Amino acid sequence: MATAWRPKFDDSIHDGFTAAKLFGQGVSYTYDDVIFLPGHINFGAHEVDLSTNVTRNIRLRTPLVSSPMDTVTEAGMAVAMATVGGMGVIHYNNSLEEQLHQVKTAKNHTPGFVVHPVCMLPSSTVAELHSLRERKGFTSVCVTDTGAVGGKLLGIVTTRDWDFVTDLHTPLSEIMTSDIETAQYDTITVEKAIQLLKSTKRGKLPIVNGGGELVALATRALFKEDARMPFGGPASVAPDGRLLVGAAVGTREADKERLKALRDVGHVDVVVLDSSQGDSTFQMQMVQHIKREHPGLDVICGNVVATWQARRLIEAGADGLRVGMGSGSICTTQEVCAVGRGQATAVYHTARLANSLGVPIIADGGVQNSGHIVKALALGASAVMCGSMFAGTAEAPGDFMMINGARVKKYRGMGSLEAMTKGSEVRYHSDTQSLKIAQGVSGTVRDKGSVRRNVPFLVQAVKQGFQDLGATSIVQAWQRLDGGEQRLECRTGAAQAEGGVHDLHTFDKRSW
Ligand SMILES: NC(=O)C1=CN([C@@H]2O[C@H](COP(=O)(O)OP(=O)(O)OC[C@H]3O[C@@H](n4cnc5c(N)ncnc54)[C@H](O)[C@@H]3O)[C@@H](O)[C@H]2O)C=CC1
Numbered sequence: 001m002a003t004a005w006r007p008k009f010d011d012s013i014h015d016g017f018t019a020a021k022l023f024g025q026g027v028s029y030t031y032d033d034v035i036f037l038p039g040h041i042n043f044g045a046h047e048v049d050l051s052t053n054v055t056r057n058i059r060l061r062t063p064l065v066s067s068p069m070d071t072v073t074e075a076g077m078a079v080a081m082a083t084v085g086g087m088g089v090i091h092y093n094n095s096l097e098e099q100l101h102q103v104k105t106a107k108n109h110t111p112g113f114v115v116h117p118v119c120m121l122p123s124s125t126v127a128e129l130h131s132l133r134e135r136k137g138f139t140s141v142c143v144t145d146t147g148a149v150g151g152k153l154l155g156i157v158t159t160r161d162w163d164f165v166t167d168l169h170t171p172l173s174e175i176m177t178s179d180i181e182t183a184q185y186d187t188i189t190v191e192k193a194i195q196l197l198k199s200t201k202r203g204k205l206p207i208v209n210g211g212g213e214l215v216a217l218a219t220r221a222l223f224k225e226d227a228r229m230p231f232g233g234p235a236s237v238a239p240d241g242r243l244l245v246g247a248a249v250g251t252r253e254a255d256k257e258r259l260k261a262l263r264d265v266g267h268v269d270v271v272v273l274d275s276s277q278g279d280s281t282f283q284m285q286m287v288q289h290i291k292r293e294h295p296g297l298d299v300i301c302g303n304v305v306a307t308w309q310a311r312r313l314i315e316a317g318a319d320g321l322r323v324g325m326g327s328g329s330i331c332t333t334q335e336v337c338a339v340g341r342g343q344a345t346a347v348y349h350t351a352r353l354a355n356s357l358g359v360p361i362i363a364d365g366g367v368q369n370s371g372h373i374v375k376a377l378a379l380g381a382s383a384v385m386c387g388s389m390f391a392g393t394a395e396a397p398g399d400f401m402m403i404n405g406a407r408v409k410k411y412r413g414m415g416s417l418e419a420m421t422k423g424s425e426v427r428y429h430s431d432t433q434s435l436k437i438a439q440g441v442s443g444t445v446r447d448k449g450s451v452r453r454n455v456p457f458l459v460q461a462v463k464q465g466f467q468d469l470g471a472t473s474i475v476q477a478w479q480r481l482d483g484g485e486q487r488l489e490c491r492t493g494a495a496q497a498e499g500g501v502h503d504l505h506t507f508d509k510r511s512w
Pocket residue numbers: 068250251252253274275276277280282303324325326327328331333365413414415439440
């Protein structure tokens with residue numbers, strides 16, 4: 001039974017903080033420190049539209065971008081990210097020729113075909129085949145006269161050709177099948193390739209040009225895998241009708257030549273000026289150079305974490321900004337240099353400025369789960385860049401290996417000693433910095449499956465987050481934040497522990 005006494009509701013006591021109040025106190029917060037208070041739901045999660053501008057002129061269906069890191073984005077990842085509606089940025093910790101090759105491979109890719117068909121020489125042995133197979137996990141190889149795509153196709157070696165071969169020195173020329181059905185590159189389509197594989201009952205269909213050189217490969221296994229992938233929607237396509245691909249470059253003189261090749265020969269769609277501290281004359285001069293020499297090419301500058309840095313780069317011509325300093329899983333910048341910012345605070349403040357000037361920001365680093373993506377977008381980011389989230393997937397560069405019973409792939413910071421040693425040698429053909437100080441580490445991450453499978457689930461989780469916020473789009477979430485309607489709080493350590501799984505003896509944490 002109700003008591004007679006009732007307290008008077010005091011509306012002047014705020015239930016949660018506005019973003020302006022929470023982030024205006026001189027505290028560096030990261031994603032886990034803050035929590036959003038729910039809004040009102042009057043729509044379904046499927047009605048949430050996450051389409052976004054990653055630069056002034058480039059729009060994505062999926063607000064996710066893969067990092068320009070040599071253990072994250074090469075052609076395979078760029079293709080996968082574009083396929084799921086996001087974008088990959090190909091790293092530049094390699095020579096101009098290698099990076100151009102990656103960009104061209106991604107730009108010339110036909111969805112549905114294998115991105116990197118494995119090729120070997122006719123003189124390669126069965127032992128070499130086994131060793132490559134263990135690292136890459138394929139079941140067949142194309143044999144070409146150069147041992148690479150682009151060489152004359154001589155044959156194909158599948159499991160049935162090698163599984164009873166006991167002499168491991170046997171050259172592939174002795175066991176390969178030379179009488180193979182091929183298709184012509186200029187007339188084949190994915191639909192025709194599927195039909196041909198069905199009618200011939202074969203597993204592989206090499207695609208060749210008029211000179212009989214291998215151009216691409218269609219496989220029964222890939223078509224079956226594609227059919228099992230969750231459908232997210234159309235791929236990110238550039239105005240040239242090909243997949244949308246980004247690439248990173250530095251701010252040195254030699255990078256101008258690299259950039260010219262990437263744009264003029266590789267037809268790259270967007271370029272990222274890749275630096276830990278983007279607020280420099282080097283970067284401002286580079287943007288101005290690009291705007292002068294390559295009009296129409298969108299430039300993402302960074303990294304920045306404060307409004308004054310963002311303003312300078314936007315005034316210099318940036319079409320997008322990458323935000324985050326020291327927040328990455330492999331980053332040690334804050335420990336080494338004492339400079340950086342908590343990622344939630346960095347995103348909020350830079351976005352406040354950049355969004356008022358119509359320049360999108362990409363929240364870069366520190367993302368561990370779908371909730372972090374919701375937080376980054378709702379705090380003002382237009383897209384989210386991830387390294388560790390996409391490292392260790394089938395599409396990430398590098399081979400899987402076993403460590404203590406776990407299947408892992410290498411993941412390393414671009415400022416790690418290992419990456420710097422490789423980079424300074426191949427990028428600039430000389431070691432320009434005599435005393436190298438690492439700002440990152442090198443390690444491994446577990447096998448995460450395929451980006452093409454994971455991203456649609458991740459996007460669905462983010463949509464559910466937006467539904468809880470009561471926002472049907474990224475811009476609506478920003479409007480709620482700006483108007484003070486969206487309330488937030490800082491979580492104590494105990495609140496964070498409560499927000500995670502607790503008090504279970506055993507559990508299996510799988511989100512999809
Ligand atoms: N987001 C983050 O928190 C961090 C990211 N990283 C990553 O590590 C990699 C390397 O980053 P940085 O070391 O910042 O690369 P960087 O190439 O921008 O800078 C390296 C050094 O070269 C200098 N430099 C750049 N352009 C120059 C020019 N034209 N003339 C003379 N000197 C010039 C810079 O001032 C700096 O001292 C990048 O991939 C970056 O994304 C590294 C640390 C932190």
